[in-house]
């Protein structure tokens with residue numbers, strides 16, 4: 001038996017430095033480029049946080065205006081991307097739709113590069129690509145939800161900033177300021193979280209000198225799973241199953257007896273609560289008040305207190321964001337695509353960082369398959 005120390009799931013393994021964000025489970029804190037995320041969520045538009053993640057500093061007024069102008073240039077749904085989206089079956093998961101759209105954008109952008117050796121691009125090109133992707137994703141996500149509802153495309157509005165325009169393109173109605181503010185906060189909270197599974201996936205792909213779009217497509221695949229981004233969708237399924245706060249006890253009895261995971265609880269890094277939850281819960285509370293839905297608050301509180309007291313496992317960001325997105329009006333299947341639109345900022349910041357000080361990511365494994373054996377009848381060449 002080998003004495004190799006296997007770190008299953010890379011748990012507890014530190015694989016590299018990053019200056020993008022710091023997660024501190026001891027103090028339940030999360031810093032983006034040094035700033036506490038709750039301070040950013042309370043004071044900044046999402047565009048400013050994207051700038052911070054990419055460039056390391058919050059933008060000046062001029063820099064923010066320039067980023068917003070650039071974002072407006074690329075926010076309309078490209079006709080070819082629309083065609084690609086429409087080729088995806090209506091009953092496919094919308095994550096597949098967004099993955100396909102990003103893949104097409106990448107293939108078109110990189111057309112003519114000729115060789116894989118040219119595909120990686122330089123830092124300026126990759127930053128420009130990051131901004132274009134950030135700008136293009138809301139229309140892709142919004143149109144996906146609209147076509148599943150049998151609704152037409154809504155064109156973007158130049159008089160609205162990122163978060164308000166995202167909601168406008170999704171619902172075709174001028175959003176209320178309270179809703180825009182809660183949505184903006186959620187986008188900031190979802191933007192970045194160090195070496196989570198999807199970001200690490202993006203860094204692995206980048207480490208082979210592949211291109212930015214390939215890294216983002218791979219990250220979308222990782223985010224789709226219910227142990228990661230897919231959990232915000234799964235939380236709503238649980239809320240719907242339970243129905244009413246009075247059903248929490250019996251529902252949990254059965255879920256725990258069948259060893260079922262309760263989505264929206266637990267975290268690989270935080271063991272005493274997710275640093276992002278208080279800020280997102282406050283945003284959810286404003287939405288509950290705005291939409292007059294005390295029943296949602298009652299179910300949330302009952303499930304949280306019952307699960308924490310039985311298991312000692314705390315809610316993660318997906319627990320308040322699932323019901324928040326539901327109240328805003330997003331279809332459950334659209335929740336994880338919205339997460340992509342936020343996390344693309346963190347992914348691309350990490351892609352730029354990985355490319356700037358690259359080492360091929362290639363861990364080892366300990367073989368535990370059959371002992372060496374031989375194909376019957378094989379005769380070695382003389």
Ligand code: ACO
Pocket residue numbers: 009226227228229231260261262263264265266267268269313316317318
């Ligand atoms: N419900 C029930 N039990 C749980 C949960 C949960 N949500 N989370 C952890 N546990 C239990 C496990 O069953 C396990 O119990 P055991 O030791 O008796 O087998 C123990 O706690 C440890 O859990 P692991 O899954 O091994 O811990 P890990 O650190 O790998 O898990 C994870 C982290 C995957 C997030 C886990 O807590 C989970 O599956 N949660 C539900 C999915 C979820 O909400 N994901 C969102 C993550 S945050 C984000 O992407 C924004």
